[in-house]
Amino acid sequence: MIPFDYHRATDVEDAVRTAAARPDAAYLAGGTNLVDHLRLGITSPGLLVDVSRLPFDDIDRLADGGVRVGAGVRNSDLAAHPAIRRDYPMLAAALLAGASWQLRNLATTGGNLLQRTRCAYFQNPATPCNKREPGSGCSALAGWQRHHAILGASEHCVAVHPSDMAVPLAALDATVRITGPGGNRGVPLTAFHRLPGDEPQRDTVLDHGELITAVDLPRMPPTTRSAYRKVRDRASYAFALVSVAATLTVTDGVVRDARIALGGVAHKPWRATRAEETLRGAAARAESFRAAAEAELAEAEPLPGSAFKTTMVREALVSVLTGLAEGRPR
Amino acid sequence: MTGTPPTREPGHESGRPRERLDGPAKVAGRAPYAYEQPAEDPLFLFPVRSTIARGRVLWVDTEEAAAVPGVVAVLTHLNAPRLASRDDLELWVLQDDEVRHHGQFVGAVIAGTPEVARWAASLVRVEYQREWHDVVLRADHPERYRPDHVNPSFDTDTSLGDVDEALADAAATVDQTYRTPVQHHVPMEPHTTVVRWPGPADLGAVAMYDSNQGVSPIRKVLAPLLGLDPDQVWIHSPHVGGAFGSKASPKAHHVLTALAAHLVPGRPVKCALTRQQMFANAGHRTPTIQRVRLGADRRGRLTAIAHDVVEHTARFKEFAEQTAVATRTMYAADNRRTTHRLVPLDVPAPVIMRAPGEAPGMFALECAMDELAVALGMDPVELRIRNEPDADPESGLPFSTRHLVRCLREGADRFGWADRPPAGQGRRDGDWLVGFGVAASTYPLFPQQGSSARIRALPGGRRQVEIAASDLGTGTWTALTQIAADALAVPAEAVDLVIGDSALPSTVGAGGSSGLSIWGTTVVAAARAFRDRFGDDPPAGAEEVGELPENTAVGRYALHAFGAQFAEVRVDAVTGEIRVPRMVGIFDVGRVINPRTARSQLIGGMTMGLSMALHEESVVDPRFGHVVNGDYAEYHIPTNADVGDIDVSWLDEPDPLYNPMGSKGIGEIGIVGTAAAVANAVWHATGVRVRDVPITPDRLLGRLR
Numbered sequence A: 001m002i003p004f005d006y007h008r009a010t011d012v013e014d015a016v017r018t019a020a021a022r023p024d025a026a027y028l029a030g031g032t033n034l035v036d037h038l039r040l041g042i043t044s045p046g047l048l049v050d051v052s053r054l055p056f057d058d059i060d061r062l063a064d065g066g067v068r069v070g071a072g073v074r075n076s077d078l079a080a081h082p083a084i085r086r087d088y089p090m091l092a093a094a095l096l097a098g099a100s101w102q103l104r105n106l107a108t109t110g111g112n113l114l115q116r117t118r119c120a121y122f123q124n125p126a127t128p129c130n131k132r133e134p135g136s137g138c139s140a141l142a143g144w145q146r147h148h149a150i151l152g153a154s155e156h157c158v159a160v161h162p163s164d165m166a167v168p169l170a171a172l173d174a175t176v177r178i179t180g181p182g183g184n185r186g187v188p189l190t191a192f193h194r195l196p197g198d199e200p201q202r203d204t205v206l207d208h209g210e211l212i213t214a215v216d217l218p219r220m221p222p223t224t225r226s227a228y229r230k231v232r233d234r235a236s237y238a239f240a241l242v243s244v245a246a247t248l249t250v251t252d253g254v255v256r257d258a259r260i261a262l263g264g265v266a267h268k269p270w271r272a273t274r275a276e277e278t279l280r281g282a283a284a285r286a287e288s289f290r291a292a293a294e295a296e297l298a299e300a301e302p303l304p305g306s307a308f309k310t311t312m313v314r315e316a317l318v319s320v321l322t323g324l325a326e327g328r329p330r
Numbered sequence B: 001m002t003g004t005p006p007t008r009e010p011g012h013e014s015g016r017p018r019e020r021l022d023g024p025a026k027v028a029g030r031a032p033y034a035y036e037q038p039a040e041d042p043l044f045l046f047p048v049r050s051t052i053a054r055g056r057v058l059w060v061d062t063e064e065a066a067a068v069p070g071v072v073a074v075l076t077h078l079n080a081p082r083l084a085s086r087d088d089l090e091l092w093v094l095q096d097d098e099v100r101h102h103g104q105f106v107g108a109v110i111a112g113t114p115e116v117a118r119w120a121a122s123l124v125r126v127e128y129q130r131e132w133h134d135v136v137l138r139a140d141h142p143e144r145y146r147p148d149h150v151n152p153s154f155d156t157d158t159s160l161g162d163v164d165e166a167l168a169d170a171a172a173t174v175d176q177t178y179r180t181p182v183q184h185h186v187p188m189e190p191h192t193t194v195v196r197w198p199g200p201a202d203l204g205a206v207a208m209y210d211s212n213q214g215v216s217p218i219r220k221v222l223a224p225l226l227g228l229d230p231d232q233v234w235i236h237s238p239h240v241g242g243a244f245g246s247k248a249s250p251k252a253h254h255v256l257t258a259l260a261a262h263l264v265p266g267r268p269v270k271c272a273l274t275r276q277q278m279f280a281n282a283g284h285r286t287p288t289i290q291r292v293r294l295g296a297d298r299r300g301r302l303t304a305i306a307h308d309v310v311e312h313t314a315r316f317k318e319f320a321e322q323t324a325v326a327t328r329t330m331y332a333a334d335n336r337r338t339t340h341r342l343v344p345l346d347v348p349a350p351v352i353m354r355a356p357g358e359a360p361g362m363f364a365l366e367c368a369m370d371e372l373a374v375a376l377g378m379d380p381v382e383l384r385i386r387n388e389p390d391a392d393p394e395s396g397l398p399f400s401t402r403h404l405v406r407c408l409r410e411g412a413d414r415f416g417w418a419d420r421p422p423a424g425q426g427r428r429d430g431d432w433l434v435g436f437g438v439a440a441s442t443y444p445l446f447p448q449q450g451s452s453a454r455i456r457a458l459p460g461g462r463r464q465v466e467i468a469a470s471d472l473g474t475g476t477w478t479a480l481t482q483i484a485a486d487a488l489a490v491p492a493e494a495v496d497l498v499i500g501d502s503a504l505p506s507t508v509g510a511g512g513s514s515g516l517s518i519w520g521t522t523v524v525a526a527a528r529a530f531r532d533r534f535g536d537d538p539p540a541g542a543e544e545v546g547e548l549p550e551n552t553a554v555g556r557y558a559l560h561a562f563g564a565q566f567a568e569v570r571v572d573a574v575t576g577e578i579r580v581p582r583m584v585g586i587f588d589v590g591r592v593i594n595p596r597t598a599r600s601q602l603i604g605g606m607t608m609g610l611s612m613a614l615h616e617e618s619v620v621d622p623r624f625g626h627v628v629n630g631d632y633a634e635y636h637i638p639t640n641a642d643v644g645d646i647d648v649s650w651l652d653e654p655d656p657l658y659n660p661m662g663s664k665g666i667g668e669i670g671i672v673g674t675a676a677a678v679a680n681a682v683w684h685a686t687g688v689r690v691r692d693v694p695i696t697p698d699r700l701l702g703r704l705r
Ligand SMILES: Cc1cc2nc3c(=O)[nH]c(=O)nc-3n(C[C@H](O)[C@H](O)[C@H](O)COP(=O)(O)OP(=O)(O)OC[C@H]3O[C@@H](n4cnc5c(N)ncnc54)[C@H](O)[C@@H]3O)c2cc1C
Pocket: A026, A027, A028, A029, A030, A031, A032, A033, A034, A035, A051, A071, A072, A097, A098, A099, A100, A103, A106, A107, A108, A109, A110, A111, A112, A113, A114, A115, A162, A163, A164, A165, A210, A211, A212, A213, A237, A238, A239, A240, B633
């Protein structure tokens, strides 16, 4: 058996104290990603601090009308929650587009945000990978690139973040609530995941011992329409080639507000701020949507094997926005 | 196929849609698969695998692994017991320091739990001397050669008339190259084996619980390798969770586990390959590069058919898939040729997989036929009908039965082919581009030899029927019981079938869609002998053995099954995503013994064909020589959501010449032609011709109207 210590945390404080005291500790939630990695030899923590039974599995209304989602809430419970289905339908849609029922029953909100890339070279300890073993090289750069980044990558890593859930969360301006050895903090979801730069081993800004306790969703204006569109190789149970989460507020044919995030294109859920800026105040029609998509993708730098994603995400985005403007979200 | 079948009167079992006899036990978890068989005080094996594609093992450091508590032994080429035969290098496990492919077994850990074995295996350090390797198939590869024959014993090349001249004179021609990638079998049950050496006193020198396609053929190869006679090896394999060709012959893990078992006398050693390991250690299908040339006159009569195939084999073991062989039978044309060339590469050994030959070969031929129909401005169903041969085009033999034209016509009706918009102008439904496609199917009937069965009378009018046949999840338990019931003139409830054990009368493995045909023929022969000797009221204990008679149709008739498949495809004009909401398959497969299990087989086959069309591709990394997407998250097969309505039917046309049941094989024909029907429908929907499978969204994107 892979030798490691195991501690079932009794509360948040106990979890953080225990993990912070051991540099080789890792939190264990649903285990659907971490346990795979243990088996495959991708990581070998000396201590697992089990947070899957901590009482942070509630979904609560916040005073400002937003919603607080506990880090331990299972993906299937979150997708089925009435408040989420009514107020944040694109989040529910994204969750249901991910993985399988069995996995979603185990997967947690915190674990989903922290799931690691599915880059096939990262997943295989026999091949060099800067993310798994800093300095060993990036096998994807001259390898199989079909699932890799077109935005924000570096010469050290071209991996993408695989989460569906994180894409609408980025568009929604969610905040990640964190408790660490030094106290509590909140980080905007868009600033939570990192770009690879020259430290691809770091997926997020989380420091060792810091525990995600919740994700806060701001209130959604009731007039806003939203949609999540996932493009994939098969109809179910496949990671996104690309995905689009978007909200659109239109009055009198003019875009008042748009929030857009893209999945499958970068090392983090990609908030499309340039597209949003282009859209604000523009006529709500296909040409504006295309211009917005093109503004966002102007700096795309795909690899030969991922070049199709630029077209795919542009077309998906134009289609989603057009659908929202026409009142037929798809 | 509806209604509850009567169960009492004897003699009418054949054709009855009996539910699976093994179903309740399987659903309740009471049908033990190899790994779940009772094994007392077992040890567990986990392999150590090479991380290079070619070279030598310089040294192995096993110290750290051996020191892990619970580890019983660490096996390497330095301490492994010796094998008796070097004939098959795939099975020459831990006998030398050579690395012949990425992921090859270079060691193993045996321990008291699977977890300890796996952990300790990761601590074995191996240093290699790397050699240059090549895993990339190219049509113009300098090492390309002509094999002596193609699997199992077909001519490598055939040629009739003058193809070039006929093409030059043709009114319409097609000259295109089609490609299929490396594919893996990915059965639900991984490759597992449990070996005890020596076995329990009454069971033989070596006793195995094993997941395989045939205990007799597996033992015939393994025994001499282990320096034993076949009857010294006992193999038990009553239930198998899928195989698709990957469990037809022994694999390296059998040998590795046997070697390990030899080191720990009398203790069972259990091995289950992980999903990831199955991408290097359980066989695969060769990629193919296929050039197809067709020529036709103005009326659509083919004048030339040429099918030239390049595929790979392992450098250390030849396997030549018979990719162009179906082309020899499909359509009439005076001028024709087929060729097969192999490129030896540093890859694991390819092997038979789901309609080897027909599945990739008919993808190419049937897409080319579609392209020819377009060139001629002709309906592709009609084009095929016009080229129906009177006799087998190359051998000149008459067909035992051939009802392809009926399949095409009746299938077209069932599908609503007449509603198909004109070629190249599929319908549009919102963002969806909708198209129809058709392709023909065929599969040969393989006559085999060497099969026997025993019938024994039990008290109370029951009969025990013994034969070392296999059920891979396909329905053998049920259908063979039905054949035996009719042959013995007793109700199926009175038959106790015993299969999956090497102590039973030996027979062929499940393969070539011929299992039920061969086993059934053997059981019928044994039943005849039994009834001739004992009549229909035999004393309990009466016993008779029967042998498979020689097939007198072989050499006098061309023996094949046929079919036609139709697909409706929808392509998302925005993203290139492809959906197949419905398919129709109609088959000429002789008499159907059990419509329920037959239907499952054909639906399963068509689903595999759909999988080939849209999903399956093992991506090989030329630098490392491994399969990059080697797990089930990335190696896609269809999910339920990908499989639409599949309408399966068959003609009621027994083939009395091939076997006494009048049946033909049904295991693989469902796979053949599906990928072409889908690709042809994609073209019809979009105007984009994709000649490489799988057809993924990126291959269409940016080319859509
Ligand atoms: C076959 C397969 C297909 C999948 N398909 C999809 C898909 O299509 N879309 C998709 O989005 N996802 C998909 N997934 C991924 C799945 O969503 C994740 O595995 C899951 O969300 C991880 O959650 P978990 O609770 O199991 O995390 P764990 O595996 O327990 O943990 C993951 C990581 O998060 C850390 N962690 C967990 N909780 C906390 C916390 N509260 N604070 C700090 N750190 C924490 C752990 O230390 C670990 O590093 C798939 C997974 C599999 C296996």
